[in-house]
Amino acid sequence: MNIFDIIGPVMIGPSSSHTAGAARIGYVARKILAKEPVRAEIDLAGSFAETYRGHGTDRAIIAGILGMKPDHEDLPRSLEIAREKGLQYRIETVRLPKCHPNTAVIRLWAEDGDMTEVEGASVGGGNILITRLNGLESAFTGQCNTLIIPHRDTYGVIAGVAQALAAFRINIGNFRLTRQAKGNTAIMTLEVDGDVSRELLMLLRALPNVLHVVYLHANE
Amino acid sequence: MLDYMNLCRMAQLARERSISLGALVLADQAEQMETTEEKILETMDRQLTVMEQSAEKGCSATIRSMSGLTGGDAWKMYERACRGVSICGDFCVNAITTALAVAECNAAMGRIVASPTAGSCGILPGAVLTMMRKKKIERKTAIMALICAGGIGMVIANKASLSGAAGGCQAECGSASAMAAAALVEMAGGTPQMALDAAAMALKNQMGLVCDPVAGLVEVPCIKRNAAGVMIAITAADMALAGIQSVIPVDEVIEAMRDVGEAMPCALRETAQGGIAATPTARELTRKIFEKGENK
Ligand code: SF4
Numbered sequence A: 001m002n003i004f005d006i007i008g009p010v011m012i013g014p015s016s017s018h019t020a021g022a023a024r025i026g027y028v029a030r031k032i033l034a035k036e037p038v039r040a041e042i043d044l045a046g047s048f049a050e051t052y053r054g055h056g057t058d059r060a061i062i063a064g065i066l067g068m069k070p071d072h073e074d075l076p077r078s079l080e081i082a083r084e085k086g087l088q089y090r091i092e093t094v095r096l097p098k099c100h101p102n103t104a105v106i107r108l109w110a111e112d113g114d115m116t117e118v119e120g121a122s123v124g125g126g127n128i129l130i131t132r133l134n135g136l137e138s139a140f141t142g143q144c145n146t147l148i149i150p151h152r153d154t155y156g157v158i159a160g161v162a163q164a165l166a167a168f169r170i171n172i173g174n175f176r177l178t179r180q181a182k183g184n185t186a187i188m189t190l191e192v193d194g195d196v197s198r199e200l201l202m203l204l205r206a207l208p209n210v211l212h213v214v215y216l217h218a219n220e
Numbered sequence B: 001m002l003d004y005m006n007l008c009r010m011a012q013l014a015r016e017r018s019i020s021l022g023a024l025v026l027a028d029q030a031e032q033m034e035t036t037e038e039k040i041l042e043t044m045d046r047q048l049t050v051m052e053q054s055a056e057k058g059c060s061a062t063i064r065s066m067s068g069l070t071g072g073d074a075w076k077m078y079e080r081a082c083r084g085v086s087i088c089g090d091f092c093v094n095a096i097t098t099a100l101a102v103a104e105c106n107a108a109m110g111r112i113v114a115s116p117t118a119g120s121c122g123i124l125p126g127a128v129l130t131m132m133r134k135k136k137i138e139r140k141t142a143i144m145a146l147i148c149a150g151g152i153g154m155v156i157a158n159k160a161s162l163s164g165a166a167g168g169c170q171a172e173c174g175s176a177s178a179m180a181a182a183a184l185v186e187m188a189g190g191t192p193q194m195a196l197d198a199a200a201m202a203l204k205n206q207m208g209l210v211c212d213p214v215a216g217l218v219e220v221p222c223i224k225r226n227a228a229g230v231m232i233a234i235t236a237a238d239m240a241l242a243g244i245q246s247v248i249p250v251d252e253v254i255e256a257m258r259d260v261g262e263a264m265p266c267a268l269r270e271t272a273q274g275g276i277a278a279t280p281t282a283r284e285l286t287r288k289i290f291e292k293g294e295n296k
Helices: A016-033 A049-056 A058-065 A074-084 A159-169 A198-205 B007-016 B021-032 B036-058 B071-083 B090-107 B123-134 B139-159 B170-189 B192-204 B222-242 B252-265 B282-296
Strands: A010-012 A035-048 A089-095 A102-110 A115-124 A127-133 A136-140 A145-152 A172-179 A184-193 A214-216 B109-112
Touching: A010 A016, A010 B036, A016 A049, A016 A058, A016 A102, A016 A115, A016 A127, A016 A214, A035 A049, A035 A058, A049 A058, A049 A089, A049 A102, A049 B123, A058 A074, A058 A089, A058 A102, A115 B036, A127 B021, A136 A159, A136 A184, A145 A159, A159 A172, A159 A184, A214 B139, B007 B021, B007 B139, B007 B192, B007 B252, B021 B139, B021 B170, B021 B192, B036 B090, B036 B109, B036 B139, B071 B090, B071 B222, B090 B109, B090 B123, B090 B222, B123 B139, B123 B170, B123 B222, B139 B170, B139 B192, B139 B252, B170 B192, B170 B222, B170 B252, B192 B252
Parallel strands: A035 A089
Antiparallel strands: A010 B109, A035 A102, A102 A115, A115 A127, A127 A136, A145 A184, A145 A214, A172 A184
16 A cells, blocks of 8 residues: 555546446456457446445446546547447346455457456455456455456466566566466466566567467556 | 654654754655755655645536535635625635645546545645635745645555545544644644644544445545644644644654554445444435436
8 A cells, every 4th residue: 555545546437346446346347358349248246236326436447448548538428439430339237146346347348259257346445356357266356566467277387477577577466367267268367577568578479379368567 | 764653753863963853854755755955845846836726626616526525615605705794704614624625626537636535625724725725825935835745645544544545534534633743733834743743633523533435435524524633733723833732742742642542343334334434314315316327
């Protein structure tokens, strides 16, 4: 925590958890898709489902999906902007068993059919926790610089990533691996100290069996 | 480096170095964030600018919240301030206007600085911007006061909580008032100990305040609690500057606030199940808001 967690963040109101946090979940979903989304399905659960209109949670999530940060002036107009840009969206309220009170599931599609599903919770003060990623369990907050690397579940991939980071003198603060079944797609999530450079990202993307690399900068 | 767990210790350090609380926190934050004091001052200057913009935007006759429940009250207060007829005097009526304006800007999906939260975002600007305007306090001094307020907020966050869901409105508006009270003392040139006494007195006066937002929205009673919150801060600051001390030290008051928050039933912690949110009128309004939503 630092002074700007208290005198801050700068955000569009009215609620840090229902508006600012919601926008961040949408933003992270877009970053993970890593392409311009053309279709979005959003499921709202818990108190998101109950109060989303009065808090602009729907507008905040769509704004995030459009690439706006929680303090973007256009956030309240995001539904209109989505229509102008041709982003199709559908918002539904659902019941999710055993989820955090403020949870959203976001499915995004790109023009070429690529699809991402992100489940995230708004945990207070505008902070979020991503709880599932493309059906796999996850747990990251985006408060540290984070690398999300879907890869083929086979030997040597993790070592390759770790070596590449070491070569760039990047320390790993937290590491998490989830997989569905042996040999399928797995996802590693790494929280790192220091900034990951463009070269390092290129190197990581070129590693064998790495499918995709998403980098979330803490200040985004 | 400071651990932000003990305000009395921080005041003692500031006294030993003959600097203000704000200056102590600034130096420490520069070290902890591995940056320079100038960088922190620059960012805080931007937060202050956002506060000014939200106060401007919220003071409007036509502004309305998403639910339609609130808006336009800051404008009414502003008109009264202009007529010069208020009971509480020029400074206070302007502080109330600013607090309402920022809180109404928030409810209308405007841009604000959560300080410490969105629901309580009007209190600190109500104090700081009014000092700048009415007492000709320099911008530099106002920025240092925000840093002082941030230091108080960090200690409350560490020892108790700043969220209504966790600790009731005393944790949001109460903490904001404590921060604003300390900021006022710092701007008025009081000692670090006076700043702490002011913070303690402000927090004591909101001890037990529950979080009970109508329909779960950050509007009723939140917006008007920003007005009352800044008045409590002004009262506490003036008392401290007069030399009145808080009998109970601020660190103990914060711990008491934490204990009261933990003892609060869930219905009084942001769930809209109790307090003002559970009144017949609130229930009726809730029904109407959700009906309107369904028809959209
Ligand atoms: S009543 Fe609850 S939501 Fe409203 S300002 Fe207080 S703590 Fe925040």
